[in-house]
Amino acid sequence: MEVFVRDIADVLENLAPLEYAESYDNVGLIVGSLHKKVKNILITLDLTEEVFDESISRKCDLIISFHPIIFMPMKNITGKTFSERIIIHALKNDISIYVIHTNLDVVWEGTSSYISKLLQIKREKVLFPKKETIKKLITYVPINYAVKVRNALFEAGAGNISNYSHCSFNFDGLGSYMGNMKTKPFFGKKETFHMEKETCISVIFPDYKLNIIRNALFKNHPYEEVAYEIYNLENVNPYVGIGFVGNLIEKMNEYDFLLFIKKKMNIPCIRHSNFTGKKIKKIAMITGSGRLGIEFSVKEEADVFISSDLKYHDFFKYEKKILIVDIGHYESEKFTKNLLKSFLDKNFTSISVYQSEVHTNPVKYFY
Structure with a gap:
């Protein structure tokens, strides 16, 4: 089975969404293409030139680094710094570089x-x-379609509260509308006032799944125009x-x-x-x-x-x-390599995942 950078990125971002990274951070694919085929991966805490040479010797197509090699925007890439030289060599050797940093720090199954x-x-x-990680969706659905829409929202990732899933609040009421000549109402007629028995569905979801949840709502809701509301919640997620x-x-x-x-x-x-x-x-x-x-x-x-x-x-x-x-600092984060290797080994059996053997700690101890 062929594996591409996109496949690796999808699995890593399911573990640690990019949206969870701190604003100052630089995570995700830094160098290369998502469409690049991957056979060998090298995992490192810091990406140094010695680590990059190691990736060449192991014939790696992808380097996953915990610490970013690019924090600030670069005005030019001339090779004057080790970061610039690594980028140049990565492009020449068709090696992709992916960073997973503060987004891995904040997830429950992450660094800690x-x-x-x-x-x-x-x-x-x-x-x-981490603040503002939870949103709330409220929508109004014809009663006979409530189960379909609600289940679609659950499947998309809504309705999880700690150890409970499929959580929602529902009540029935009457919705009213009147469409003009350009509309195609699912119930009722154009330019005619209509009232329909509807179920109000309320669910919470992680903020990074906003587009997925919204797409699930639009795909499964029968109305031409979907009535819905989305709120940011002050509730704290004890696991993020x-x-x-x-x-x-x-x-x-x-x-x-x-x-x-x-x-x-x-x-x-x-x-x-x-x-x-x-x-x-x-x-x-x-x-x-x-x-x-x-x-x-x-x-x-x-x-x-x-x-x-x-x-x-x-x-x-x-x-x-x-x-x-x-x-x-290095000592508290060095086991990130073990964590990522174990995670990738479980998800991809057709590729080789290596932990860098280079000791990248810049702090030396005199005993």
């Missing part, structure tokens, strides 16, 4: 899922819920956002917990605040840069907050209330 399993943490919810809050299987003292993290995540060193003297049970964590999560972790009454890129004065905050742990 692998680490939580590795550390044996039972996640409860996200730490930083940055970081997570969860619990260890058993409590641990602080010293043993730090040793546990070092061993499980293979980390050379850890920076941390003064011990609080409390047992560690409730965990809050943000992979990558997460210093803004300290306050949220305290509000969640977590025993420890784990992240990276913390500043000197961050370790003074909330003394004795929470243990603050900095494990390093």
